[in-house]
Amino acid sequence: MINLYQTVHNRISVFKLIGLFFYLLVSGLSLQAQTNGIISLESVDSSNTQSVNSSISIIGNSSICLGTKTSLRLRGTCSGKVIWKTTQNNIIGTGSMVNVSPKVTTSYFATCKAIDVESKTSNILTVNVNTPKFNGLPNTPANYEIVSKDPFYLGVKSSNTTPLRWKHENSIGNETLIKPTADSQTYYVRYEESESGCVSAWKPVTVRLVAENKINNIPEVKKGAKIAANTPASSCASMASSSDAQLCSNTTFPALVNNTTDGGTGATTWGCLRTRPNQSWFYFIPLTSGSVSFAIGNTAGVDIDGAVWGPVNSVADACVATQSSPLSCDYSTSANVPLTIASVTAGKVYVIVITNYSNRATTVNFPSNSGTASIGCCTLTGLTASATAITCNGGTSTATVSYTGTPTGTATYSKDGVNYQASNVFSGLSAGTYTFYVKDNFCTKFNSITISQPTSISFGSPTVTNVTCTGNSNGKIVVSASGGTGSISYSISPSIGSQSPSGTFNNLTAGSYTITATDANGCTATTTANVSTTNITPNAPTAISASPATICSGQSSTLSANCATGTTTWYSDVNLTTTITNTVSPSASTTYYVACVSGGVCKSPSGNITVTVNQTPTAPTSVSASPATICSGQSSTLSATCATGTTTWYSDAALTSVIASPSPATPSSTTTYYVACVSGAGCKSTSGSVTVTVNPTPNAPTA
Known part of the structure; x- marks a missing residue:
């Protein structure tokens, strides 16, 4: 008969469990070939892959368990034949990969041989061979037959301290909790030695609940006794x-x-x-x-x-x-x-x-209570609690509490251990840690869960570019938010300007805006930003004039206007892009534009004035006096030719005194006459001149 021992062992050290898990995680453990019931848990060591020859190097496992094999692989390019050797110069194989199963720690290297010439050796890789402390398989019995339906701990008598792995609850230790059923259940156990990286093969263990009133292979326990899987607490708290x-x-x-x-x-x-x-x-x-x-x-x-x-x-x-x-x-x-x-x-x-x-x-x-009170085990087992996910920060969850076993009387539920309800569902739960309770007419069981939530969506300070002038739409807002779940998109209200889900909004007018951030779960957060006006646009100019408003070609006119605010600025174009001075000399009739400008950029609505230009005739030609020299008392005929305009004679160079009847001219002394061509608008050409020389006439003879 197989010996079955059934006892409540101390739970495996949490520190051992964490230690082995960390070892497995950071070492990148992978299961290798099984040989003679021993398996090697190995990791590829590429820390020593620097090649003497820059073209090839080798990689492989630096540690294996005795009786297992590992693969050595070539890294780099070899145009010839790859030859694998030990450092004792023994050839062990060829090709890009070779399998080795050393019995002792051995060092290997590779060479590349082309036309009978070997390259320099690759790096040397040493494979350490570890010997396990265990032998064979765990010595647990292979079959158990029991009559108690209560959970019990299945243990292994072993003279060594090698940790065990059970394929049940994935626990590490020398025991595991078994829940018998009428159907045979198969569990598996093996040695796992973290120091050497060696594990044994899995050994099957069969557990069957039988109808006979006996418990086989359970030493030191009375037949039919209830074995409770109780674990003491470390403190009253x-x-x-x-x-x-x-x-x-x-x-x-x-x-x-x-x-x-x-x-x-x-x-x-x-x-x-x-x-x-x-x-x-x-x-x-x-x-x-x-x-x-x-x-x-x-x-x-x-x-x-x-x-x-x-x-x-x-x-x-x-x-x-x-x-x-x-x-x-x-x-x-x-x-x-x-x-x-x-x-x-x-x-x-x-x-x-x-x-x-x-x-x-x-x-x-x-032992059992020898007094008159009845003390039994709680039949509420397997208490679990699960909760729905909170999708948005500040949201709520619904928790469901479940148990296995059969309650004594009616089971009720609580989330504070004080107030109980018939339903096992608790809704409206915010994020946090909760302890849920189930009690029947005899006992109370409890379990704690933590309900988490996404971080809240939070905005950084928005970056705002203000509108330059009143009425413009060149404002800009840039926002960024963090938290929530997944990527975040953005929208703005009022929805004007250029929308961007990336958080940049252009072409905005002055005003207050609300920006909404939405994450992948549809959770939202808002922030506000104000776009201001940097400069106030002035009112349009008044009293716009040109003096004179009508000129002859070649003359100038002075432009003027009044601005209540801003600077009076004149432009040659209606788009107000080219500035001019307020003194102009157009060659043809021209319209000029004026605006009041604030801050150098903000322009008021424009006004305008037109300067009318009349063309000035060309200078007169053929200016003459006939005769040009006369005696006093005589006359001379003045003549000139005008291509356009009227020939007009003046007695002064300034052309201010018109000679009404210039010809014939009877000057009493030598005189210069001036002539210009005058248009119908009064525009005078450049003047010409002629001088009539007068010689004195002698007096009449006398006696």
């Missing part, structure tokens, strides 16, 4: 988050050693327990009222002590219970701890601490 710390009859657990943690509080009344090393905490709930009597022992027969407090209404009040004197307390040198309570109340919570005064390894045994 931690019991509020560990429903596994509920005590049932016929429970065993490994006592702590080298643990100085004080699991009480500053207000705890310890009674007879003057020293309290290696504390293990439980609670129990009587099914019926009556007396309780435990004779607690241990397998090593060493000195253990204990105390019990209560009653309180819930496990959450466990530390409150310890503030009163213990109901029963033992601090003797005995290996047994008798704890007796004359009267307990059904449904109340009682707290027990067991201490390992001896500090030696042992298993503590809780």
Whole structure:
């Protein structure tokens, strides 16, 4: 008959579990070939791939388990034949890859041979060969036949300390929790040695629930006894988050050693327990009222002590219970701890601490209660809680609480341990950590989950470019937001200008805008930005004039206008792009434009004035006097020719005094006459001139 031992072991160290997981993660472990029941967990070591020859190098596993093989691969280009050798110059193969299975640590290198000439060697790669500490497969029995439906821990007797991996709950350790069913279930176990990277092959283990009233292969456990998978808490406070710390009859657990943690509080009344090393905490709930009597022992027969407090209404009040004197307390040198309570109340919570005064390894045994009260295990098992995702920051979730097993009476649910409801659904939950409770007529179980939410969408300060002038639409807003889920797009209201989902908005007028950021879940956040006007556009100019408004070609005119604000600025074009001075000399009739300008850029509505230009005739030709020299008293005929305009004679060079009847001219002395061609608009050409010389006439003769 196969020996089956069924016991509650101490849970595997969390630190070992984390350590092995970290080793597997950072080493990039990969399962290699299986040989003789041993498998190597190896990682490619490319840290030593620098080649002496710049064209080739080799890579491969730097560590393998004895009895397994690994592949060495060429990196680079070889135009000839690749030859693999050991550093003892033994040829082991050719080609771009070679498989090796050394029995001892061996170093390898490769060369590239072309036309009987070998290149320089590649880098040298050393493959370390590790020997596992285990032999063969785990020595667990291959088949189990049991009658109890209660979960139990399946263990392995082993003389070594190699960690085990079970294909059940993916736990690492030398035990796993089994839940028997009528149908045979197959579990798998193997050695995993992180130091050497070696693992054994998987060994199948079959568990079957049989109808016979016997439990095969379970030493040190009475036939038909209920084995409870209870785990003590480390303190009275931690019991509020560990429903596994509920005590049932016929429970065993490994006592702590080298643990100085004080699991009480500053207000705890310890009674007879003057020293309290290696504390293990439980609670129990009587099914019926009556007396309780435990004779607690241990397998090593060493000195253990204990105390019990209560009653309180819930496990959450466990530390409150310890503030009163213990109901029963033992601090003797005995290996047994008798704890007796004359009267307990059904449904109340009682707290027990067991201490390992001896500090030696042992298993503590809780026998059945020999008192009149009934104490049983809670049948609410497998409590889980799940919650819907919160898609937007500040949103809510709905949690659903479930359990396996059969409740005693009707199960009710709570999210605070105080207020219970019939429904297992809790809605309207914001992000945070929640402890959900399920209770029946006998016990309460609980489990905690954390509901997370996306980070809120938050804007940075918007970058604003103001409108340059009143009425312009050259404003700009640039925004950026972070948080939320996935990519963020943007929209602006009022929706004017140039829209951009990337957060840049152009061609905006002055005003207030609301920008909305939307993430991949449709969650939104808003911010506002104000676009201002940098400069006020002036009003249009008044009193626009040209003096004179009509000129002859070659003459000038002075332009003028009044601006209430801004600078009076004249332009030669209607688009107000080319500025001019206010003194103009157009060659033809021309319209000029004027605006009031603020800040050098903001232009008022323009005004305009036209300067009319009349053409000036060309200068007269053939200017003459006939005769040009006369005697006083005589006359001369003045003549000139005008291509256009009227020939007009003047007595002065300034052409101001017109000679009404210039011809004939009878000057009394030598005189210069001026002539110009005058248009109908009065425009005078350049003048010409002629001089009539007058000689005095002698007096008449006398006697």
